[in-house]
Amino acid sequence: MDEFQPGEETSFVVDEVSAIIKEAIESAIGGNTYQHSKVNQWTTSVVEQTLSQLTKLGKPFKYIVTCVIMQKNGAGLHTASSCFWDNSSDGTCTVRWENKTVYCIVSAFGLAI
Amino acid sequence: MAEQPSAEVSVPAQAIAAGSTEAHPLRTTRRGSQPFARGTEEGKPPLLLSRRSSILSTLPAALASRRSSLGAAPGGRRPSIGPWMLHSRVSFSGLPLFQPILKTRLENTYRIGPDEGCKFNAGRVQRVLEGALTGALETMVYTPQGSALLAQNLVEMLQSRAKEVVPPRYKLVCHVLLGQQAQQSLLVASQALWDPKSDSFASATFSNASLFAVATVHGVYFE
Secondary structure, X not given: OOOOOOOHHHOOOHXXXXXXXXXXXXXXXXXOOOOHHHHHHHHHHHHHHHHHXXXXXXXXXXXXXXXXXXXXXXXXXXXXXXXXXXOOOOEEEEEEEEOOOEEXXXXXXXXXX | OOHHHHHHHHHHHHHHHHHOOOOOHHHXXXXXXXXXXXXXXXXXXXXXXXXXXXXXXXXXXXXXXXXXXXXOOOOOOOOOHHHHHHHHHHHHHHOOOOOOOOOOOOOOOOOOOOOOOOOOOHHHHHHHHHHHHHHHHOOOOOOOOHHHHHHHHHHHHHHHHHHHHOOOOEEEEEEEEEEEOOOOOEEEEEEXXXXXXXXXXXXXXXXXXXEEEEEEEEEEEOO
């Protein structure tokens, strides 16, 4: 690991990742209304697409992508995350998305190797 | 060492002199053209010579004003070049010089994976999570204002509990979802790109009459 110099392209760029996540959500859920039978497929699709796009960036990171899809029912929801990592090299990006019937929260964590 | 400060300082001082509002008679007659355009016009050399001397005389003044802005001015002194160098040394030592931050170089451990038996024990972490969630949330009731703080405290508590049981050289990502129990449907999914031999995750859920909680801890080995 000594010869691998950390440079501009090996840090977690939040904007880039945020754009990737938004695109994945739009393509998977888009304007659909909540359907219990389809939720499984949606979450899988969001997570897989996000992860494959992140891999294409080609950065030396391990990724963890979490997706929560909830039906809009007037209920309250809180999410919190805490990470034990190296602040200088690792990062996270969380995107909250909603439409008329669905709340979607996607978090992507990138940990440098 | 004596040369260096003067070299560094002279360039910005010239820039300051060029941009300063000290109305030098020569510069005003030059109709606002570039003061340092050298040798392009006839009859300029005599002007340049005198201008150079005037610049040198204004140099300490500019420096003194700059030093005062930096907060190390010793009072309205206009020294000549020799003592100016001495004073420059004094003023530079008076400026707050930060010690270079020593970066500790760690030796290479030549380890690419966790030791035998030292892996992320998903079952153990799950039991710890379940115990912690039940203990913390058994008697809680969902409130819109209080639950945000509760979620944050919960995630920090879970992280510290998980750190106790996880082997060293593991990075942790803890995620907690706290929601109101209201007959709605919810799905939590996660996927990761990692080394399956060394990295893993554990999750636990808890629910009572008014709220539900989902906690996930991902452990990633750090080379």
